[in-house]
Amino acid sequence: MDWKGRRQSDNIEDERGSSPMSGGTGGGGFRFPGGGIGGGGLSFRTIIVLVVIFLILRAMGVDVIGLLQQSGMLEGGGPGYEQSDSRGGNAPPANDEMKQFVATVLADTEDTWTGIFKSMGQTYTDPKLVLFSGSFPSACGQASAATGPFYCPSDQKVYLDMAFFKQMKDQFGAAGDFAQAYVIAHEVGHHVQDQLGILPKFNQARQTMSEADANKLSVRIELQADCLAGIWGKFTQQKGILQEGDLEEALNAAQQIGDDTLQKRSQGYVVPDSFNHGTSAQRVKWFKQGFESGKLSNCDTLNNPV
DSSP states (O other): OOOSSSOOOOOOEOOOTTTTTSSSOOOOOOOTOOOGGGGTOOOOOHHHHHHHHHHHHHHHHHHHHHHHHHHTTTTTTTTTOOOOOTOOOTOOTTOOOHHHHHHHHHHHHHHHHHHHHHTTTOOOOOEEEEEEESSSEEETTTETTEEEEEEEETTTTEEEEEHHHHHHHHOOOOOOOOHHHHHHHHHHHHHHHHHHHHHHHHHGGGGGGGGHHHHHHHHHHHHHHHHHHHHHHHHHHHOOOOOOHHHHHHHHHHHSOOOOOOOOHHHHOOGGGGSSSHHHHHHHHHHHHHHHOOGGGOOOTTTSSO
16 A cells, blocks of 8 residues: 555544553652552641651751652652653654554545545544554543454544554454555444444444344444445545555455454354354455445445345
8 A cells, every 4th residue: 555655634643652540740749658648548647747747857957858859759750760741651753654654544534535425415524533552541431452443433533552453463364554444444434424323323223122133233334334444445546556465455354353253263163143243254245345336325234135
């Protein structure tokens, strides 16, 4: 996929390295051995005693603050102290190549769906894409590497831990940049469904369904997102940026992450009633359907056999 040098989306929220559960550095604070003040360890009397000792030492000319910093009891310096901020100490470069790739693919989906919606007399609203590492809170619950990429309709954001791309390559045998782009385009496909009013109806309907029926409807929704990803792929091909073997990469990815293939790999047998994304054959079929036609009307998985 010839993606370098193309427009990159501004709708990327890079939260890799963030520590959302911890506060910022503020003005510094005491860290007592055995637990912090918020842990319920210090009585009012103990605090008064510490204050009195602090004042006496200050009156004697002792640099109490310096001593605390050197011992590591006061945040802000001393042995073993690591300055922390909202980005964390292991944040990747602000504009590393993988982020550039994701931003370029996202921009391409924006251009594709803006044009398609305009042709229908509608306005497409771009989603945000959140990059995170490990776990991160979303409006739909905790995003984690274990859950894989997903779209949250509550905040209209796609959540992606790029470690999933390595998992695709190493565990699923689905390598390649167009395979990775397919994953992004699939999640954006859910945003398109949300914009078209399909996703809200699905989320409402499944509330009154049995688990088996909800799974069947979920399969149809996921296969439609695959078809929508295929439409994006068609427009990408028309721009002349696909390279030899790219389509095969996407089709192989669809094959490798089908419910039946994943279940066979993990447990040795399949449970069709538990499928919620579709079989490998179905996922390949509907991506190809979108890719070959480039038309929304050919992605009606809700009213046609899948």
